[in-house]
Structure formats: structure tokens, C-alpha cells
Amino acid sequence: MDSKRVETVSARVDAACSSPGYPQLVHKRGVRARLMRFFPCSTAKKSSSSNQSNVEDELELSAVRHRPEGLEQLEAQTRFSRKELQILYRGFKNECPSGVVNEETFKDIYSQFFPQGDASTYAHFLFNAFDTDHNGSVSFEDFVMGLSILLRGTIQEKLNWAFNLYDINKDGYITKEEMLDIMKAIYDMMGKCTYPVLKEETPRQHVEVFFQKMDKNKDGVVTIDEFIDCCQNDENIMRSMHLFENVL
Helix, strand or coil, X not given: CCHHHHHHHHHHXXXXXXXXXXXXXXXXXXXXXXXXXXXXXXXXXXXXXXXXCCHHHHHHHCCCCCCXXXXXXXXXXXXXXXXXXXXXXXXXXXXXXXXXXXXXXXXXXXXXXXXXXXXXXXXXXXHHHHCCCCCCXXXXXXHHHHHHHHHHCCXXXXXXXXXXXXXXCCCCCEEHHHHHHHHHHHHHHHCCCEECCCCCCHHHHHHHHHHHXXXXXXXXXXXXXXXXXXXXXXHHHHHHXXXXXXXX
């Protein structure tokens, strides 16, 4: 990933943060620095032969608790190439030498992206979305499967993933309370670096608007079909679905 492409993605992400319904984020370092953190190989000064070393060779030389599936299998299960998987694995291994990440480590890493606020609650919800087998840890497979959807998935796949994030108790419905919990977590994560400055009641006001729009039959819950239908008819949401497609 070259620096110009990262800068382009950063600008697009920052612009998206000012969409209606979400306050504008004021980044000190910007998204570019965050992306670079997870793709250290893009800036490392190594020989070309070293940069293309096989990730399986690295595993053989490293005493890790968790060994990821073979690259061929991950290639088949995701929309990443072998080289992209190698880059992603080196970034993951750099942050998580054991090969897996638990929730506390995930929160520590994520909090570094949002030093101006409290990202712990949102990181908790995000961790649960990546931890698809609910075993309390995120493996490299969990990470790349989720990332593949977010970066290269179809609109339907991305919206399904987002629904799963908001469906906190995984009962197949989103309640107003669940939506409010996520929204509060987002605002807590943003902290004071928003414009305009948020009022305490802002998250609840936004949830009232969003929930009324999504809950078509007014039964007090949002189904996956209602969620997808509403999102597909929202221009801002649809634009955001394409933000990261060319990150790698």
C-alpha cells in the first residue's frame, strides 16, 4: 500500500465522518496514521526478498499459541490475495505476537486510535463482532474474515456485518436500547474532539430519529430486513459502504 493511496483513503474517511447523524471528527493524526499502524510492511525498509518471505516460514520460526490456517484456505475463504494476507499477518503478528488477541489487548490497541475519548465500550462491541465463535479471543482467521467483508464484501455482506454489530445480544433483532448503547459508545469514543460540541442528550435524539426510520412496522424492534432496506435507501450509508474498497 503506497503512501498516496493511504492519504486518499484517509481523506475520504475523514469526509465521511461529517455525514448527517454523526458529529464531525477532529483527528490529531488522522486515519492515515491508524492505517499505517496495521500495515507496517508498507513503510519498512527491507529487501524485496525479505518482504515476500512466506508467512508459513515465519510461523515455523515463531513459538505462537495459535497457528493460522494455510494461506490457500484463507485465500479461498476471503477476497485477499496471498501477498495481501502476508502483509496483514505481519501487521497482526506485530500487534499480537501470540497469534490471538483477547478483549483487553484489543481495547488497548483500539484506545490508541482515539486518545481524545474513551473507546473501551465501542471496542468491546467491535471485539464481539470479530469474535464470531464467541470464545473470548480473535484469531488471525477471525480478523481477516471480518476485514474481508468490510473491505471487499458485497453491500449485503457489509450490512449483515453491521447488523450483527448492533445486535448486541445476538437474538436477531436490534432494540432501541441496543442502538443507544452503540451510539453512546461512539460518542464516548469521539470524546471532546467533535464539532459542534455534543450535548448529553444528542445520542438519544439521534437514536430516536434512526430507530423510527428503521422500525417500519412499529413493533419496537428492527429486523435484518428492515435494517438492510433502510440502509440501502440512505445515500450517506451507501457511500460509506465503498470507503475502504481500495485500502490494500
